Amino acid sequence: MTGPAFTTIEVAAYRPGSVSSTGRYGWSAIGAWGSPMPDAAVLEDTTTVRASDVGYRTEQAAGDVINYPAVLLEAPDIDRHLELDPASSAAPMTVGRAVLVNDNGRFDQLATDYTSDSRRVTIKTGRRVYDSDRGYFVDPVSTALTTLFAGLAESWRLTEAELEIPLRDPTYALQRPYLRNTYAGTGGLNGAADMGGTTIPRTRGGITSLPVRGIQPLLIDPVARIYQYNDAPGTVVQVYEGGAAVFTSAGDVADLYTGTTPAGQFRTNNARGIFQLGSTAVGVITADVTGSFPIAGTVNRAALVAQYIMTEDLGIPSSMVNSAAFTALSDTYQYPGGWYWPSGDATTGAGAVGLFLRSLGAKLVPMRDGQLSCVLLRSIPSNIAPAATLSTAQIIRLAAQQLSAPLDPPAYRWRLGGRRNHTPMTSSLNAGLTDAQRRAVGQEWLVGTWSSNSILAVYANPSDPDLIPTALLSVTHARLIATAIGAQWGSRPRLYDIDLPEEIAMSLDLGSVVRVTYPAADLRAGKLGQVVGEQRRAGQTAVTLQVLV
Incomplete structure (x- = not known):
């Protein structure tokens, strides 16, 4: 026999500390000799706020009994859904807010000293169980509670009567600029004087046979003719001027300031994501490159690039990422992906992750347990066992x-752009380029397409979605993903x-x-x-x- 339902909430809070935890000691009007004076440094600290709508206590077997006082005045509404359009990679989640009763100012000091911004929140539900021996309902064990939401809090707001806690899903941690490393502007590899505060470009993914194409590297030392293409190790496959491969490689070295690079050649320091030209460029310099992660190293499958952007570049704790789901997606689609973000690019972390997942027709999803996972939308085989x-x-x-459009009426074609040329050029080209090379240099995307004559025959005005940009480095793979998307939405679910x-x-x-x-x-x-x-x-x-x- 089950009794009434209840809800619990846990909110982590953080108090920053002073630089030092050592106070000044000496004579004091309010303390004895040797006692710390009032301006002794505050230690960094964390705490957890717990509450329930009707009150709850954990079992003794879990350790000390944990009390959830009945001060939860308002639990949040929760809305989650996948953006079904293949051009989107998001799974928006609206969580609302939680409101705690600030009776007798119980949260006044806490809200003053601590912050809840970007701290973990967990909301659970349970039902009391009937104890037939004692004739009343009792609290269930903590392991019997069901998680409704696990995510992050924004900064709480305190009034005389309430402590309001705005809630966000775990993707809140991704809503910040992806490029954050900057040049000091002190010369050399730290950038010229006018580059102070300029963001460092970044490349992720790519393989030698399928590099990230046509990126425009950043000239960081005009005197030494040094360009940067990544903020971590990588490789330079080819360097171009005016769209032509006029430079040859002079090898890879540990220090570009030692020795010289012959005219008409380039040397690389791939461990630092930089290269040097042997002569001053007169045309636009572009390159085909690959980019590694600082710690994970070489990662080029699109699904795994998305995962490591979160865990390494954005510093998302691995406990918040469902690595098994990303590994499974990578095993299903072993497609290399890669992208270049030039200095000054305003892409967010969510945008960078979403690009690589969208390339596979997958969505970044905040799961109920608080983990960031990926969900693949596909036609479901008949032999799949339902949950x-x-x-x-x-x-x-x-x-x-x-x-909504472009899903209804259905699209008669889906087009995915792959193997992007990051710097399309139609002017100032090298005079030695052939007509075919000029067309290739001026084209941004190679396009993989799925189309349906039957949809054209049935629908007078079918949808015709825009080309979907992807990080896929093979147009064949772009075509395969377009075919999978067409098979799903062409069946008109x-x-x-x-x-x-x-x-x-x-x-x-x-x-x-x-x-x-x-x-x-x-x-x-x-x-x-x-x-x-x-x-x-x-x-x-x-x-x-x-x-x-």
Whole structure:
């Protein structure tokens, strides 16, 4: 016998410390000889705020009993859904806020000394269980609670009566500039004097046979003619001037300031992501390169580049990333990817990760447990075992929803751009280029296409989406992904809102495969579908899942 439901919340908080924890000692009007004076440094500290809507206590077996006082006035509403358009890589999540009662100023000092910004938040739910021996409901063990949300908090706001905690999903940690390393402007490899504060360019991915093409490296030392293409190790496959490969390699060295580079050649210091020209350039310098990570080293599969952008470049804790999902995606699509971000590029961390996932038709998804994962949207094979079967025995309400363009009406073609030329050039080209070379230098993308004559025959005005930019380095791979996207959306799937009891809905997550059997349209015989959205309202026992069938 289960009793009433309850909700708990845990919010981590941080108090910065002074540079030193050593106070000044001596004579003091408020203390004895040798006691610290009032301006002794404050130590860095963390703490956890715990609350519940009706109160909860953990079991003794878990260690000390942890109390969740009944001061949670307002639990958040939670909305999560995948952006179904293949041109998008996001899975937006709206979490709202949590509000705690600030009775008798219980949070005044905490909110003054500590901050909650970008700190972990976990919200769980449970039901009290009936103790037949004692004749009343008791709190369940902590392991029996179900996680509703795990993410991050923004800075809390305190009033006389309430402590308001705005909540964000884990992608909040990615919403900052991807390029953050800057030049000091002190000369040499630290950049010329006018480069102080300029961001360092970055390359990730690529292989020698499929490099990141046509990047425009940054000239950091005009006197020594040194250019930078990465903020970590990499390789230079070829250097061009005016679109022509007029330079030959003079080898790789540990110090470009030692020795000389002959005219018409280039030397590399690939360990530092730089190269040197033997003579002053008169045309636009571009290069084909690869880029490694500072610690992980060579990573070129698109899915794994996305993962290491998070864990290494952005410093996301590995515990917040579902590495197994990224590994599985990489094993399924062993496609090399790569990209160059020039100095001054305003791409966010989320944009950089999303680019590589979008290249595979995948989405970055904040899962219910707080981990960042990836979900692949594809036509579901008939032999896939569903995580749950949903029928009239479980479904409270089922309602059809309208898909937006370019998914309805369906697209008659999907085009993916691959093997990008990062610096298309149509003027100031080397006079020795052939017509074919001029066309290649001026073209930004090679295009992989899927198209359907049957959709053209059935629909008078089908959708024709714009080309989807990708980080794929092979046009063949771009074509394969376009074909997979066309196979899914060309079958014209339907989108349904399905209301379920909370216990059933909480056993599923975004990306879960389910079988839906319902007396409507083609669901009567049962169809496999994929969970692509979730809507939960505080205080309601039903949860709405969006299912693409």
